[in-house]
Amino acid sequence: MASSLRSQPRITDVAALAGVSTSTASKALNDTGQLREETRERVRRAAEQLGFTPDSRGRALSSGRSFTVGLITTDSSGRFSIPIMLGAEDALSAGEMALVLCDTRDDPLREQHYLKSLVSRRVDGIIVTGRRTEPRAPIDVPIPVIYAFSPSTDPDDTSVIVDDHGGAGSAVRHLLSLGRSKIAYVTGPDSHHSARVRAAATIEAAGDAFAGEPLHGEWSERWGRHAVDVLLRAQPAVDAIACGSDQIARGVCDRLRELSRSVPDDIAVTGYDNWSVMALASRPPLTTVDMELEELGRRTANLLLDAIAGSAHPGPMELPTRLITRESTLGT
Amino acid sequence: MASSLRSQPRITDVAALAGVSTSTASKALNDTGQLREETRERVRRAAEQLGFTPDSRGRALSSGRSFTVGLITTDSSGRFSIPIMLGAEDALSAGEMALVLCDTRDDPLREQHYLKSLVSRRVDGIIVTGRRTEPRAPIDVPIPVIYAFSPSTDPDDTSVIVDDHGGAGSAVRHLLSLGRSKIAYVTGPDSHHSARVRAAATIEAAGDAFAGEPLHGEWSERWGRHAVDVLLRAQPAVDAIACGSDQIARGVCDRLRELSRSVPDDIAVTGYDNWSVMALASRPPLTTVDMELEELGRRTANLLLDAIAGSAHPGPMELPTRLITRESTLGT
Structure with missing residues (x-):
């Protein structure tokens, strides 16, 4: 049954059922004033029985x-x-x-x-x-x-x-710890603060292992696929591609598979975002940075x-x- | 500069600046009571000058x-x-x-x-x-x-x-209008109400053009890819695959491409949801049902x-x- 037509019990109903005045009922429910515990208890039981809910707007107004x-x-x-x-x-x-x-x-x-x-x-x-x-x-x-x-x-x-700087760095340090030594970077538009910060952190963390220049494009799978073609022409020996987003990294993995390059055996790939619909659906699933x-x-x-x-x-x-x-x- | 330390102007400040009583200021700002227009205007200007914002909680309490x-x-x-x-x-x-x-x-x-x-x-x-x-x-x-x-x-x-029944039907009628005559259906678990309703509507709308039985699995790209293999063994002549979600449809398209089956020339595919990250990133982009x-x-x-x-x-x-x-x- 739709319950929207039933009216809410009021403090006066509680007071009537408990056989006390409205002000006594109010004191009992707000734990203020001087009352016998037995009275308080009777009011509380009446409130419970009626399903009375105190109006928190009163608390709000009195507390400011x-x-x-x-x-x-x-x-x-x-x-x-x-x-x-x-x-x-x-x-x-x-x-x-x-x-x-x-x-x-x-x-x-x-x-x-x-x-x-x-x-x-x-x-x-x-x-x-x-x-x-x-x-x-x-x-x-x-x-x-x-x-x-x-x-x-x-x-x-x-x-x-x-901490995007730390996040991008953590992906690169992971790649270095796996022995990767030619790390490329594919990310979003360089007009975006996050793309610039993550690219700078990647270059800094990779040091001599950084390959070429960061490749800036759109935040899309399509750009990830396209970037692989650009990259493999310029840096055929690359053994890792760090990406500025999971969407880009998923596109990178798809294109590498189409080219029969194994991920991660030939080329390891990292994403950014831990956006499950991309990171888990990617083939293979992505190592990535969760911004929490x-x-x-x-x-x-x-x-x-x-x-x-x-x-x-x-x-x-x-x-x-x-x-x-x-x-x-x-x-x- | 953080502005959190500045205190809010009160109605009494407005009244003082306008040179009226607090109750007059309140009437002027609430458009109540009998006041000269000139007085109302003076109070309004004072309120504006001080950046005074009326307390809507008063309106709330008085209106219930x-x-x-x-x-x-x-x-x-x-x-x-x-x-x-x-x-x-x-x-x-x-x-x-x-x-x-x-x-x-x-x-x-x-x-x-x-x-x-x-x-x-x-x-x-x-x-x-x-x-x-x-x-x-x-x-x-x-x-x-x-x-x-x-x-x-x-x-x-x-x-x-x-109207999921109408939605699923609209995708099938679109396929029929394109001349497709062997329409398969791939969707989520049959324990899900939405999967059952859409499957029933698909069978009803397709009539004699419905091929086989609805294939139920998970709401995932992986299931879409797998379902293609199952389907093409059982129904090799299928010319359309309607899907219960865009994720499934994207997986279907990916697998058909891997098998060098052209979408839509060999097999047309429809999704459900119009979830842009799936529907637009799919290769090719998906015809789909938007639930608005x-x-x-x-x-x-x-x-x-x-x-x-x-x-x-x-x-x-x-x-x-x-x-x-x-x-x-x-x-x-």
């Missing part, structure tokens, strides 16, 4: 807090912001905080509208996230804000970001809870990535 | 509404619930309603906890969604609830669902707004899918 956090995202595809959001929601719900979702769809006017609405709702804090690692302009609101994944351009703001975005979301939420409680941690904070090793470097 | 909707999802991977959520958020934000995200991670205890919390926050309504099209047990709360994608087992509840989940989210939100306003539409409501045609049936 709304126990609500806004999450502003520009990332309507959600590849990066969804795990961050789920991690944040997980950490916040443990603290009885609700997460309000605001998807700006990359529209600055929409962002302004959301900010006004969140401030008007007296949210206790705001998380700002996006799909790119480029720093973004800070938002101007009189409540705590934390930036996740996309840092604020203001170095005094709290920004929780991925859900954990990033949790850390962001906990830092925001600290800031709301009055203890801010200004400045950027880089979180470590995790290397996941699979058949594309280890073989079967 | 919170202007907030909860979204309960069991789908932590988010493949299906994320577009629904974004569509719902889009429709709700246009009506100044906030969407609170509750990810139960398929844990019934977590769901109970969230329901209590949402009721205690006096949300105006709840959207329930999940990753499967199997009907689910209704939730028991004294506010309007709408089920999206995963319908309620109670036929009197409002459930907004995908974002639109489903929008419709769900609008039905919930109706229900909150007192006008419920009980019962299931099926929304149409959209056939997207690409090279896997049309060629280049």
Whole structure:
């Protein structure tokens, strides 16, 4: 039966059933005032019997807090912001905080509208996230804000970001530890901050084992396939291809297989993202770098809870990535 | 500069700057009471100058509404619930309603906890969604609830669902219109409602053109590749393979290419989902069925707004899918 027509029990119903005044019922349920334990217990039983739920908006108004956090995202595809959001929601719900979702769809006017609405709702804090690692302009609101994944351009703001330099380096060190000595790099557009940072870290970590120049293209399987042809003409002796994303790495593996080059026996391949639909479906499955975005979301939420409680941690904070090793470097 | 330390202007600051009493300032900003237009205008200018934002919680308490909707999802991977959520958020934000995200991670205890919390926050309504099209047990709360994608087992509840029967049929009718006369079907586990519904619709729409029996396996590219081998042994003359998902269809295309069978010249292939990372990256790109989940989210939100306003539409409501045609049936 649809239950939407039943009305919610009120505190007056609880009071009537318990045979006390409304103010006594309220004190009993809020654990305030001077009451006999027997009275409190009777009120509690009446509340339970009626299925009465206290109105948390009262708690909110009296504490001056709304126990609500806004999450502003520009990332309507959600590849990066969804795990961050789920991690944040997980950490916040443990603290009885609700997460309000605001998807700006990359529209600055929409962002302004959301900010006004969140401030008007007296949210206790705001998380700002996006799909790119480029720093973004800070938002101007009189409540705590934390930036996740996309840092604020203001170095005094709290920004929780991925250590992409360390992540790209970890893949290369893994390849070196397997004895690879001619490592190429295929990645996304060099207009993207993440592509540049990971390429620089790859070159630095590979040292003399770096082969040629980083190959920049689009973040796609198609580019990965095409890059293999470009690469094998220029660097026929390459024994490893590190990639800036799992999509690119999957394309690289597909093309190498079509050319009858064995992965990893002839050429080892690494990806980046640990996006399961790419990394696990790739043939062979990809060794890759997990940015641990859900954990990033949790850390962001906990830092925001600290800031709301009055203890801010200004400045950027880089979180470590995790290397996941699979058949594309280890073989079967 | 981090702006979290600045305090918010209060209504008393606005009143002082405008040279009026607090109650006059409040009336002016809420457009209530009897005031001269000049006074209202002076208060508005003062509010603007100070960057004062009215506290919407007051509006909420006085109206008895919170202007907030909860979204309960069991789908932590988010493949299906994320577009629904974004569509719902889009429709709700246009009506100044906030969407609170509750990810139960398929844990019934977590769901109970969230329901209590949402009721205690006096949300105006709840959207329930999940990753499967199997009907689910209704939730028991004294506010309007709408089920999206995963319908309620109670036929009197409002459930907004995908017309999977029509969707699967549309792919087959497209194949028939192209002259295909031996159509096979490869899909997910027959324990899944969506796999069974789509298979039945495919058989019905294909009629005499249906080849063999539906092949049930997992929702994966690997199963798609394997199914091709099974199928071509049993039905060597097949000229079309309709698939229950884009992942399966992509695997089918990959295996056919490895066997040097041309898609679509020898065998046309259709997918289901229009999941761009599969449908567009497939070689060739997939003709597929889009479930229009974002639109489903929008419709769900609008039905919930109706229900909150007192006008419920009980019962299931099926929304149409959209056939997207690409090279896997049309060629280049």
